[in-house]
Amino acid sequence: SQTIHQWPATLVQPVGSPLSLECTVEGTSNPNLYWYRQAAGRGLQLLFYSVGIGQISSEVPQNLSASRPQDRQFILSSKKLLLSDSGFYLCAWSVSAGFEAFFGQGTRLTVV
Amino acid sequence: SQQGEEDPQALSIQEGENATMNCSYKTSINNLQWYRQNSGRGLVHLILIRSNEREKHSGRLRVTLDTSKKSSSLLITASRAADTASYFCATDSNSGGYQKVTFGTGTKLQVIP
Numbered sequence: 001s002q003t004i005h006q007w008p009a010t011l012v013q014p015v016g017s018p019l020s021l022e023c024t025v026e027g028t029s030n031p032n033l034y035w036y037r038q039a040a041g042r043g044l045q046l047l048f049y050s051v052g053i054g055q056i057s058s059e060v061p062q063n064l065s066a067s068r069p070q071d072r073q074f075i076l077s078s079k080k081l082l083l084s085d086s087g088f089y090l091c092a093w094s095v096s097a098g099f100e101a102f103f104g105q106g107t108r109l110t111v112v
Numbered sequence: 113s114q115q116g117e118e119d120p121q122a123l124s125i126q127e128g129e130n131a132t133m134n135c136s137y138k139t140s141i142n143n144l145q146w147y148r149q150n151s152g153r154g155l156v157h158l159i160l161i162r163s164n165e166r167e168k169h170s171g172r173l174r175v176t177l178d179t180s181k182k183s184s185s186l187l188i189t190a191s192r193a194a195d196t197a198s199y200f201c202a203t204d205s206n207s208g209g210y211q212k213v214t215f216g217t218g219t220k221l222q223v224i225p
Contacts, residue, residue, distance in 0.1 A: 006154075036215070043200060043217035044155075090154055094213065100145060101202070101213055103154030 002027035006091045006104025013111055019064075019078040021107050023091030026072065031093040033074040034101065035066055038088040050074060051096075086111045117216050118201055124222040131188040133219040135201030136181075144177055145202045145213070146186045155200065158186075193225040 006023045013019060025031050032051055036044040046059045048066035056066050063082050067075045074091060088108050094101040118135050125131050135144070143162045147155040161168045161177045161184065168175045174187040188195055198218045205214065 034213070044215040046214050088152070092155075100157040100160055101147075101155070102157070105154045106152070108152070 004091065004093055004102055004104045006107060008107060009105065010108045013081050015083055015111055016080045019081050021076040021089055023074045023104055024072055025093045030071060032096055033068060034092040035076050036090040038090060081111045083111050118219045120219060122220045124224065125191055127191060127193055127223055127225050129191055131191050131221055133186045133199050135184045135216055137203045138182065139205055141203045143204060144184050146175060147200045147202060149198045191223045193223050196221060196223045
């Protein structure tokens with residue numbers, strides 16, 4: 001069966017420090033991968049999505065970047081965090097767009 | 113702006129009552145999905161309805177889709193305290209030759225025992 005792992009669950013980082021959040025998927029090949037951010041009490045904002053290795057699309061200009069070094073690995077990064085980067089980050093995968101998405105448990109990032 | 117917009121933003125009902133949440137969207141879709149999120153957790157897929165379907169059932173859930181009005185509704189019948197969560201609709205759209213799923217802002221449902 002397919003599973004998705006996202007870590008860490010919580011993270012407190014100082015302003016200006018780098019960030020690396022990792023997401024891996026098991027049990028499927030060539031999934032669509034997504035990174036979302038959810039501000040407190042709000043909906044999900046799509047940050048990045050990927051349909052294949054090295055293929056990353058960015059939805060909004062921001063301080064973050066994403067990479068997909070392997071088929072089932074999706075990494076969210078920042079060189080220098082801003083206070084406004086705080087939020088709940090969710091990784092998800094789907095067979096393709098238009099099919100149900102499976103979410104990781106999320107990472108709560110607090111930038112201080 | 114978000115492709116999907118849910119209303120109401122918050123809903124509080126008594127256990128046993130029905131809960132109805134609505135979602136409106138702007139562009140053509142292939143399908144629409146509803147998800148549930150418990151506080152501080154990831155989202156869980158509830159139901160998918162395709163653009164050529166008008167109604168779909170799954171247990172106590174009933175989803176309708178009106179493509180002419182670009183709207184959908186999620187009905188939870190005989191609500192339980194455990195249904196307390198946020199509910200999101202999601203639509204797929206074409207962007208740069210790819211399809212992607214985008215989410216609305218959600219309805220926060222509270223079921224009071």
